[in-house]
Amino acid sequence: MAAIGGFRRLCTVGLSAVCRNRARNALSISQYRSFRVNGALQQQPFDSLAEKPQFPGASAEFVDHLEFIQPNVISGIPVYRVMDRQGQIINPSEDPQLPKEMVLNFYQKMTLLNTMDRILYESQRQGRISFYMTNYGEEGTHVGSAAALDPEDLVFGQYREAGVLMFRGFPLDLFMAQCYANVDDLGKGRQMPVHYGSKDLNFVTISSPLATQIPQAAGAAYAIKRENTNRVVICYFGEGAASEGDAHAGFNFAATLECPLIFFCRNNGYAISTPTDEQYRGDGIAARGPGYGMLSIRVDGNDVFAVYNATKEARRRAIAENQPFLIEAMTYRIGHHSTSDDSSAYRSVDEVNYWDKQDHPISRLRHYMTARGWWGEEEERAWRKQSRKLVMEAFERAEKRQKPHPDLLFSDVYLEMPPSLEKQKESMWRHLQQYREHYPLDHYEK
Amino acid sequence: MAAAVRLLLRAGSACKSSVANVHRGAGGGLGNAAPSASSVCAPHTSTQRRHAAHFTFQPEPVPSQYGPTQKMNLFQSVTSALDNTLASDPTAVIFGEDVAFGGVFRCTVGLRDKYGKDRVFNTPLCEQGIVGFGIGLAVAGATAIAEIQFADYIFPAFDQIVNEAAKYRYRSGNLFDCGNLTIRAPWGCVGHGALYHSQSPEAFFAHCPGIKIVIPRSPVQAKGLLLSCIIDKNPCIFFEPKILYRAAVEQVPMESYQIPLSQAEVLQEGSDITLLAWGTQVHVMREVAAMAQEKLGVSCEVIDLRTIQPWDIETVCKSVVKTGRLLVSHEAPVTGGFAAEISSTVQEECFLNLEAPITRVCGYDTPFPHIFEPFYIPDKWKCFDAVKRMINY
Numbered sequence: 001m002a003a004i005g006g007f008r009r010l011c012t013v014g015l016s017a018v019c020r021n022r023a024r025n026a027l028s029i030s031q032y033r034s035f036r037v038n039g040a041l042q043q044q045p046f047d048s049l050a051e052k053p054q055f056p057g058a059s060a061e062f063v064d065h066l067e068f069i070q071p072n073v074i075s076g077i078p079v080y081r082v083m084d085r086q087g088q089i090i091n092p093s094e095d096p097q098l099p100k101e102m103v104l105n106f107y108q109k110m111t112l113l114n115t116m117d118r119i120l121y122e123s124q125r126q127g128r129i130s131f132y133m134t135n136y137g138e139e140g141t142h143v144g145s146a147a148a149l150d151p152e153d154l155v156f157g158q159y160r161e162a163g164v165l166m167f168r169g170f171p172l173d174l175f176m177a178q179c180y181a182n183v184d185d186l187g188k189g190r191q192m193p194v195h196y197g198s199k200d201l202n203f204v205t206i207s208s209p210l211a212t213q214i215p216q217a218a219g220a221a222y223a224i225k226r227e228n229t230n231r232v233v234i235c236y237f238g239e240g241a242a243s244e245g246d247a248h249a250g251f252n253f254a255a256t257l258e259c260p261l262i263f264f265c266r267n268n269g270y271a272i273s274t275p276t277d278e279q280y281r282g283d284g285i286a287a288r289g290p291g292y293g294m295l296s297i298r299v300d301g302n303d304v305f306a307v308y309n310a311t312k313e314a315r316r317r318a319i320a321e322n323q324p325f326l327i328e329a330m331t332y333r334i335g336h337h338s339t340s341d342d343s344s345a346y347r348s349v350d351e352v353n354y355w356d357k358q359d360h361p362i363s364r365l366r367h368y369m370t371a372r373g374w375w376g377e378e379e380e381r382a383w384r385k386q387s388r389k390l391v392m393e394a395f396e397r398a399e400k401r402q403k404p405h406p407d408l409l410f411s412d413v414y415l416e417m418p419p420s421l422e423k424q425k426e427s428m429w430r431h432l433q434q435y436r437e438h439y440p441l442d443h444y445e446k
Numbered sequence: 447m448a449a450a451v452r453l454l455l456r457a458g459s460a461c462k463s464s465v466a467n468v469h470r471g472a473g474g475g476l477g478n479a480a481p482s483a484s485s486v487c488a489p490h491t492s493t494q495r496r497h498a499a500h501f502t503f504q505p506e507p508v509p510s511q512y513g514p515t516q517k518m519n520l521f522q523s524v525t526s527a528l529d530n531t532l533a534s535d536p537t538a539v540i541f542g543e544d545v546a547f548g549g550v551f552r553c554t555v556g557l558r559d560k561y562g563k564d565r566v567f568n569t570p571l572c573e574q575g576i577v578g579f580g581i582g583l584a585v586a587g588a589t590a591i592a593e594i595q596f597a598d599y600i601f602p603a604f605d606q607i608v609n610e611a612a613k614y615r616y617r618s619g620n621l622f623d624c625g626n627l628t629i630r631a632p633w634g635c636v637g638h639g640a641l642y643h644s645q646s647p648e649a650f651f652a653h654c655p656g657i658k659i660v661i662p663r664s665p666v667q668a669k670g671l672l673l674s675c676i677i678d679k680n681p682c683i684f685f686e687p688k689i690l691y692r693a694a695v696e697q698v699p700m701e702s703y704q705i706p707l708s709q710a711e712v713l714q715e716g717s718d719i720t721l722l723a724w725g726t727q728v729h730v731m732r733e734v735a736a737m738a739q740e741k742l743g744v745s746c747e748v749i750d751l752r753t754i755q756p757w758d759i760e761t762v763c764k765s766v767v768k769t770g771r772l773l774v775s776h777e778a779p780v781t782g783g784f785a786a787e788i789s790s791t792v793q794e795e796c797f798l799n800l801e802a803p804i805t806r807v808c809g810y811d812t813p814f815p816h817i818f819e820p821f822y823i824p825d826k827w828k829c830f831d832a833v834k835r836m837i838n839y
Contacts, residue, residue: 154586188619197618204585205618209609215575216610219582219590223537226564226588233586246606249575256570257579412616413655415625415679418708418756421655 076283077298079330082305085359087367089305096305096312100374106147106304107369108383110139110362113166115387117335119395120179124193124339128399129179131193133159137302137334140361141266143167144307145327148315149234154224155203156217157236158210159194160266164236168201172390176398183445188412189404211241214250214263218324221259225322232318234262234311239328240271242285251292254324261324262314263294266301268333273346289326301329302361334360405445406432499637499689500825501729505696509666512699521691523665523698524553524630527672528591530702532561535589537626538676540566542576542593550595551632551691577603577629581611584624584681591676594631597685598642603629604650611681612656625679630672633661633685634725635777635823640816646725646778646809651683652755652787658682658707659754663728664690665698670705671752678707687725710758712765716747719771719833722762722788724751727775727824734829741830744837754784762788763795770801771836775824780808802839805832 053062082094089095098106117134124132135142142163149155155164162175173184178196181189187197187205197205204213204220217235224231241247242265254261265285269276282288289296295317299306307329314325332355336343343352369375410425411417417425432439508515518526531538540554546568548555558566569576576592583590594600600607607629615623635644651659658680662668668686675682713728714735721731728750735746747765751757766772772792774785785806792804807824815822 156582186619186621187617190619191617195617197621199621205614205622207610207613207617209605212578212606212610215578215606216582216585218575219579219584220586221582222539222579223583223586223588226537226539227586245572245602246574246578249570249572249578252570252572253575253579257567412620414658414756415615415623420756420759 071282071287073281073283077286077296077328079298079300080306080310081300081303082309083303083364083368085364085367087364087369087371089368094305094309096309098305098308100372102147103365103369104374106143107362107365107375108387109143109163109167110304110365111383112172112387112390113139113142113163114362115384115391116162116166116172116175119388119391120176120193121335121339123179123395129193131339132179133194133338134335135160135162137332137355137360138266138268139163140304140365141264141301141307141329141331144304145234145236145262145264145311145329148308148311150231150315152202152229152231153315154217154220154231154233155201155236156213156220156233157203157206158213158238158241159206159208160238161206161236162194162196165196165198165201165203168198168203170196170198170201170203172394173397174198176394177401180398180401181403182398182401183404184398184401185404188408190408211237211244211246211250213237214241214244214247215253216250217261217263218250218254218257218259221254221261221324222257225258225260230319232260232262232315234264234315236264236266238271239265239267239269239276239285240274240279242288243271243279251288251294251324251326255293258322259324260318260322262311262318263289263324263326264311265326265328266331267328268301268331270333270337270343270347272337272341273343275346284328284330286326286328294324294326296326296328298328298330301331302359302364304361304365331361332359403444406441499693500820500823501689501726502733503664503690503694503729504732505694506664506666508697509699509703512703513701515697515699517695518665518669518698519690519692519695520662520665520668520686521551521553523669524672524686525555525557526698526700527669527676527702528554528557529560530673531589531591531676532557532565534702537587538565538589538591539583540591540593541569541579543571543595544568545593549593551686551688553593553630553686553691573599573602574606577606577611580627580629581606581614581624581681584626585614585622587626589626589676590624590628592627592629594629596643596645596688597631597633597647598645600629600631600647600683607651607657607681607683608654612654614656614681616656623679624681627681628672628675628678628684629682630684630686632688632691634687634689635814635819636689637819638816639814640819641813644777644814644819646685646776648685648754648776649778649782649784649787652784654755656681658756659685660707660752661685661687661725661754662752663687663725663750664694665696667705667750667752669698670703671707673702674704674707677704682707685725689726705752708753708756708758710752710761711750712747712761713750714746714748716745716769718745718769719773719836720747720749720762720765720769721829721833722749722751722772722774723776724754725777727777730824730826730829731775733826734833737826737830738833738837742834742837744833746833751788757788759791759795763792766792766796767799770799772796772800772804773807773829773832773836774804775807775829777809777823779811780806781811783808802836805836807832 083089120132123129146164146167177184179193195206217233221233286296286298297310299310310327318325334356545554546558580590580592611624648659660671662671675684723731731748735748738744738746774788789804807829
């Protein structure tokens with residue numbers, strides 16, 4: 001026990017030192033906030049007589065006894081929370097006091113997403129779409145964070161941020177169009193389901209390779225900083241993706257190049273079947289932030305207000321101070337990883353049930369609304385019915401639509417079509433003319 | 447570890463800069479400038495001179511259509527192109543490892559002072575980060591010019607290039623793209639670069655739809671092609687033959703101009719055989735053509751491919767239809783090299799015109815060796831011998 005106490009103390013000291021340093025930096029930033037890039041290149045005053053370490057690599061004191069810094073994983077960075085599981089505000093000073101319409105909107109977007117998930121999940125089970133990934137348990141992180149952003153803020157995500165698009169008003173028809181890869185799909189039917197993107201809603205198209213979006217988000221944030229338009233970039237990823245080299249790249253670049261960027265890690269405990277104790281041995285992802293010189297926080301991802309507050313403040317400061325923030329939202333992936341996965345092979349039903357029945361972002365928000373008299377059984381029934389109808393209608397429309405024209409297999413490889421590709425396109429059509437009965441041409445637009 | 451090796455080479459190049467006379471006359475056979483300079487820098491003084499350069503750079507006629515010119519070597523013409531870009535495009539930024547002080551090959555000298563440290567800046571030492579960061583800049587609408595310090599170190603960014611940059615436009619249905627991204631990297635053998643300062647990785651990228659790959663042969667070409675890459679609305683990789691950075695000197699227009707991508711250039715017309723190459727190897731081919739003319743009375747058509755992907759099939763096939771023979775040469779290993787692609791395509795397109803098997807003279811299927819480089823590279827004698835065999839076929 002003494003040992004544990006010892007390293008707790010040590011880590012606290014380490015952390016508060018980081019915070020102090022940051023505070024100092026923040027002060028100097030406010031004085032000349034525009035660009036401090038590559039400050040290291042300016043020659044530092046060099047005083048060889050001072051009795052302190054002169055190493056250019058770190059600013060620290062000497063110490064005359066041997067002591068390794070221990071990680072503090074037993075008592076980690078605390079989880080910020082605004083309301084408890086019954087939807088009660090714990091600390092009134094932290095209550096964002098959002099108006100009723102806004103909270104109702106949160107709830108409706110989260111539940112609409114949930115309804116869409118159920119229907120599309122079933123649709124995949126029946127082989128109507130080829131693949132699907134649900135958002136069960138993560139509805140609060142998406143909606144709470146999206147609500148704290150400006151619609152102009154650029155979103156880089158992964159495959160589990162449909163709620164952000166939902167919040168920004170992405171039509172159900174376009175979600176469906178992408179999953180069905182029909183003529184209405186903005187992506188022209190080229191990617192697997194749930195790889196959404198929307199230029200109008202500033203949501204950069206999803207790609208399958210994990211974590212590639214992280215350094216990209218840093219680059220986009222740098223460009224936005226130079227535009228000086230008071231926008232921020234948010235970049236979502238899971239705790240598994242954070243193990244990729246690209247995550248390291250993105251964190252470090254964002255810090256050294258002073259990018260107005262929010263890294264939003266959804267830590268749901270699993271990367272497919274891999275539990276977090278096989279993913280990392282530190283204190284989650286949030287504890288890595290200070291190591292990169294990044295302000296970091298851990299929030300309860302099932303608490304939409306905690307997520308909202310953290311994102312709101314991170315956004316404000318990221319823009320004001322041109323520096324990245326890291327938010328680790330603790331959640332639980334209630335659904336399977338994807339429709340290609342059966343999670344009962346690696347985790348217990350009891351565990352899943354706990355999060356589904358006792359600690360769910362949707363039920364917590366509902367408790368909050370009920371306590372204020374903003375929502376009752378009747379509203380719930382009506383909304384369930386209506387949202388199901390909305391989704392089913394979009395679903396049926398999507399299923400009836402044709403697939404995009406086969407020519408679209410060839411465009412957009414380059415902005416222009418190279419002659420060699422033009423030739424390949426012609427050769428495909430020559431082939432189809434002769435062998436058309438072997439191809440599903442009827443389902444495609446003509 | 448990679449960083450340590452690079453440090454050594456940086457020291458070498460810094461040393462060279464103090465020794466080599468960058469304003470040397472055009473005919474100055476700079477082939478040996480690099481070797482002599484490096485021998486000064488070498489930790490062990492050696493009495494044995496290095497093998498002479500395997501090519502001779504011959505400056506081309508001064509292009510008159512683009513206004514006043516100035517004598518520049520290849521690294522200076524790259525700087526000039528970057529200078530023009532930063533001046534005309536306020537969103538353009540240049541970044542990579544050590545570009546702020548001018549770059550380990552001096553390609554960005556003076557740009558930071560002229561355009562500001564928010565536009566010319568160092569990144570942490572992380573290639574996947576550099577390319578990912580560049581993609582992000584381009585996605586947000588800025589012109590991103592990323593430097594990878596040696597083409598040999600581009601592989602950590604392979605995923606970002608192949609899975610991301612190349613597919614951005616296609617996968618998003620053209621909602622998003624990173625067409626404003628250009629990746630520059632020193633490329634090719636240098637006499638003593640061994641495994642990780644010599645590579646020619648163009649064939650790895652040629653298999654990837656969505657990116658353009660461009661390699662110049664001279665300062666004039668470098669500037670015009672680089673400016674085209676930067677302006678092109680597709681992600682481009684621009685490989686700079688580093689052995690030419692100082693060795694190639696000619697008159698280069700000071701103003702901005704573009705040389706079209708995906709267009710090969712016929713440098714010398716001929717009737718008996720087509721010699722196709724890119725980068726430094728073009729100069730080898732020119733010498734081979736002269737040797738073939740002189741020793742064998744063979745008339746060679748020399749073509750610089752310039753753009754590896756999408757490549758100019760038409761110009762190459764037109765030439766082969768005329769000459770009936772094709773020799774393709776590149777420094778990279780033969781198996782899976784881009785010559786294989788060219789050879790196969792030309793065979794399909796020009797089957798009836800071919801009078802001898804298409805021949806590839808390339809690097810061997812080994813890593814690029816240090817002390818054995820003179821035996822490894824597809825030099826003029828290997829190429830000359832191939833011409834001889836093809837003519838006698």
